[in-house]
Amino acid sequence: MTEERTATIGDNNPPPYDVAKLEAVKDKARAFSAEAAVWIKKGEVESAEEAEQLNDVVAKGRQLVKGSDDLRKQEKKPHADAGKAVDDAFRVVLDALNRAVNDLKPIAAKWMQAEQAKQRAEAERIAREARQAEEEAARLAAQAARSNDAMAAAEAEQAASEAAAMQKQADKASKQKARVGSATGGGRTMALRTVKTANIENLNLVFRHFSTHPDVRDVLQRLATAAIRKGEDVPGATKDEQQVAA
Amino acid sequence: MIRQPTPLAVQYGWWRKSLSGQEPPRHEGYPECGWYKYRAVKNGPFLPVRIWLEQEIDSETGELCADERLRCVCLGARRDPEAIWTYLRPISRAAYDELERLHRDIDQMAATHAPFDVTAITHTTQPQLWSNI
Numbered sequence: 001m002t003e004e005r006t007a008t009i010g011d012n013n014p015p016p017y018d019v020a021k022l023e024a025v026k027d028k029a030r031a032f033s034a035e036a037a038v039w040i041k042k043g044e045v046e047s048a049e050e051a052e053q054l055n056d057v058v059a060k061g062r063q064l065v066k067g068s069d070d071l072r073k074q075e076k077k078p079h080a081d082a083g084k085a086v087d088d089a090f091r092v093v094l095d096a097l098n099r100a101v102n103d104l105k106p107i108a109a110k111w112m113q114a115e116q117a118k119q120r121a122e123a124e125r126i127a128r129e130a131r132q133a134e135e136e137a138a139r140l141a142a143q144a145a146r147s148n149d150a151m152a153a154a155e156a157e158q159a160a161s162e163a164a165a166m167q168k169q170a171d172k173a174s175k176q177k178a179r180v181g182s183a184t185g186g187g188r189t190m191a192l193r194t195v196k197t198a199n200i201e202n203l204n205l206v207f208r209h210f211s212t213h214p215d216v217r218d219v220l221q222r223l224a225t226a227a228i229r230k231g232e233d234v235p236g237a238t239k240d241e242q243q244v245a246a
Numbered sequence: 247m248i249r250q251p252t253p254l255a256v257q258y259g260w261w262r263k264s265l266s267g268q269e270p271p272r273h274e275g276y277p278e279c280g281w282y283k284y285r286a287v288k289n290g291p292f293l294p295v296r297i298w299l300e301q302e303i304d305s306e307t308g309e310l311c312a313d314e315r316l317r318c319v320c321l322g323a324r325r326d327p328e329a330i331w332t333y334l335r336p337i338s339r340a341a342y343d344e345l346e347r348l349h350r351d352i353d354q355m356a357a358t359h360a361p362f363d364v365t366a367i368t369h370t371t372q373p374q375l376w377s378n379i
Contacts, residue, residue: 185291
């Protein structure tokens with residue numbers, strides 16, 4: 001019998017870090033956690049000696065944090081480097097492809113814009129004709145009502161139904177969008193997409209509109225904190241100083 | 247038997263209406279003459295389909311000698327028009343000719359029952375070459 005461990009499921013797919021090293025720091029963390037729990041339960045320091053002891057515990061904790069973090073960085077480094085190498089290797093290709101695609105898209109967009117303009121003009125023409133047909137039908141109906149002519153009434157009715165059909169066609173035409181399908185069936189259909197962005201003309205008005213937005217508050221908080229730390233005065237903000245153990 | 251042949255305007259009426267964007271009703275089991283495209287599988291290449299009415303007309307009387315028969319061809323192969331009718335999308339004759347040309351020129355489109363990968367096209371994608379191959 002050998003002392004070698006029996007191979008088990010997952011042996012061929014080990015985690016991407018040194019398990020033994022991780023277990024070692026885990027043990028240390030567990031021990032430190034238990035040690036810290038005693039102090040946390042105590043909650044306060046009663047003498048200078050105790051304060052010094054606590055300082056050592058904190059220092060130990062800091063060193064453990066640093067050691068564990070260094071180990072994390074060390075374990076991660078080969079993977080991060082490999083990832084970066086892959087990114088670098090593919091960047092040229094991806095950049096070139098993306099640039100080419102981005103150069104092609106405006107050509108299709110130009111065509112679709114021209115098509116859309118044509119479709120709009122056509123839709124307007126159909127709508128105009130539908131309106132005219134409707135007016136004509138109304139005129140015929142009024143005329144038929146005045147003359148009590150059954151034939152004229154039937155004609156007016158027919159004109160009205162034709163006008164309704166034209167109106168339907170006009171509605172449909174107005175909703176039509178320019179598209180470019182695939183020649184072979186392999187590509188997806190391209191269409192124009194409306195991209196909306198705000199163009200800020202009056203910053204103060206926009207600011208007033210969003211003044212209660214939490215994101216605005218976060219940005220101002222960051223700017224004001226930085227300014228106050230530099231020693232500047234910020235109107236509307238006061239300096240808040242707190243003593244924390246360092 | 248109806249002896250008068252169906253006029254072309256009637257034969258291609260549905261297809262013409264469709265192309266002009268009128269959306270005439272489509273009835274299952276009643277294919278209409280025209281030029282169409284469809285995919286045999288999801289994301290597969292477009293396949294050109296032509297449906298026409300075969301009429302045997304007596305040259306002297308102008309009457310039908312036999313029943314009119316609907317014929318359907320897809321890439322040179324006879325197909326049952328009723329079987330694929332509901333999958334067909336009407337296209338112009340020019341688009342049909344162009345699709346047939348693409349099938350002639352792009353070998354990868356021969357795999358009609360597999361998703362078509364545009365990156366597999368080995369032709370150069372110069373626009374003038376696409377239209378002049």
